[in-house]
Amino acid sequence: MAKAKRARSTAPPDGGWGWMIVVGCFLVTICTRAVTRCISIFFVEFQTYFTQDYAQTAWIHSIVDCMTMLCGLGFALCYSPAIAMVGKYFSRRKALAYGIAMSGSGIGTFVLAPVVQLLIEQFSWRGALLILGGFVLNLCVCGALMRPITLKEDHTTPEQNHVCRTQTRDFKRVSPCTTLTNKWVQTCLCCSLQQEYSFLLMSDFVVLAVSVLFMAYGCSPLFVYLVPYALSVGVSHQQAAFLMSILGVIDIIGNITFGWLTDRRCLKNYRYVCYLFAVGLDGLCYLCLPMLQSLPLLVPFSCTFGYFDGAYVTLIPVVTAEIVGTTSLSSALGVVYFLHAVPYLVSPPIAGWLVDATGSYTAAFLLCGFSMIFSSVLLGFARLVKKMRKTQLRFLAKESDPKLQLWTNGSVAYSVARGLDQKDEGSVAMAVPGYNPT
The missing domain is CATH 1.20.1250.20 (MFS general substrate transporter like domains)
Structure with missing residues (x-):
């Protein structure tokens, strides 16, 4: 067939x-x-x-x-x-x-x-x-x-499995009966599972x-x-x-x-x-x-x-x-x-x-x-x-993170971090009208 x-x-x-x-x-x-x-x-x-x-x-x-x-x-x-x-x-x-x-x-x-x-x-x-x-x-x-x-999401898995199988096969050719080979095979199998x-x-x-x-x-x-x-x-x-x-x-x-x-x-x-x-x-x-x-x-x-x-x-x-x-x-x-x-x-x-x-x-x-x-x-x-x-986790994250500040423009709220570098501050200032980094 x-x-x-x-x-x-x-x-x-x-x-x-x-x-x-x-x-x-x-x-x-x-x-x-x-x-x-x-x-x-x-x-x-x-x-x-x-x-x-x-x-x-x-x-x-x-x-x-x-x-x-x-x-x-x-x-x-x-x-x-x-x-x-x-x-x-x-x-x-x-x-x-x-x-x-x-x-x-x-x-x-x-x-x-x-x-x-x-x-x-x-x-x-x-x-x-x-x-x-x-x-x-x-x-x-x-x-x-x-x-x-x-x-697309399956492409990585077959390749990894193929590499694992190829390496295992090559390793067996070099030393088919060693303890190291058995451990390698078991590791590959465990990773796959x-x-x-x-x-x-x-x-x-x-x-x-x-x-x-x-x-x-x-x-x-x-x-x-x-x-x-x-x-x-x-x-x-x-x-x-x-x-x-x-x-x-x-x-x-x-x-x-x-x-x-x-x-x-x-x-x-x-x-x-x-x-x-x-x-x-x-x-x-x-x-x-x-x-x-x-x-x-x-x-x-x-x-x-x-x-x-x-x-x-x-x-x-x-x-x-x-x-x-x-x-x-x-x-x-x-x-x-x-x-x-x-x-x-x-x-x-x-x-x-x-x-x-x-x-x-x-x-x-x-x-x-x-x-x-x-x-x-x-x-x-x-x-x-x-x-x-x-x-609850979102609420706790808001309460516990002092870096977060809420900026409001009309009905839209923006969460802006205080620790932004100069480049990011410039991009935020362009995107959010009225934003003052100080």
Whole structure:
């Protein structure tokens, strides 16, 4: 296979081949996240065939989600790199690009949910899984669309890594087995890792990581238990699959519209707040779910939850990029999605255990709702504390620095240092009318 040429650009192109990257990521989310969501339709079939309780059956879905976020196995090799590539190709239209790319999850759920139900009825759950497996092979086509790009801010890192690798290789030729060589290799490796994962020491990223744990715990069980819950309140199998379709199509609207809205000038600086808002409202939807026990009531729930689910899923990469920058985005997204793994693994079985123990879904849904609300409140509180600390530091800096003097010209205030040299005083005197250096 011919080696693909690396595209070079000084800045994200915000278009061009970037739209093909968006298409590839769109197809990847259909083949990964949408197919995973449709496993909930198999839940009742698995429970009936294997005669297991809710907690035991839930492990099937939770292990799939966990392994996707935890390793470099299966879906994980497609999902995280595809999302990171979109962030490399877009800057000004990043939220919109992610909205379109991530809408594949909703479109896939909308289309696949009724199709999977028909496949189960026609070919049993075994045949349906085989057909889904053939469909997932389209991930190979998606990978062919991915073309690497080197941005201006990435130019230093590859060169440094190349120098490190070259020096290490040359050093090994001279003395391949000495202790000094091993120390040199370890030093180069440590430097590379330190540079690649320096964002782990950022307080903003640590808070985001903790909040992601609670958010991921809350969001996963619904896609496992929405169909069983609907069946338990008297909804038919086709209608229950229809609820998943509604969830999927509204998810699309949330992906695209929230991405477009947060790219507008009035909201571009408030993407973080929009993310908190979306996560918190999904938590509130969870709290209302136990009171909804008919199809006419479950349809509005699916619409509301699906919209804000699509909204915050779109903003996860955007918020991560704002915190760590585009250079470390791929590694940071890998960590963020890695953190989804443990909640995805344990939350459906815990919810199933609560259903088995209490005989209802109320406790499971309430726990998920409060978990998502806590995630939103935690991020909001952290952002508030950070702003208060910045304000306090600015105030202390003004009070403690005797060199600063405030000069006012009309409605414009200028901060001028007393210790300016003669050249700077002349330039300030020209720029600020009425300025007297004495």
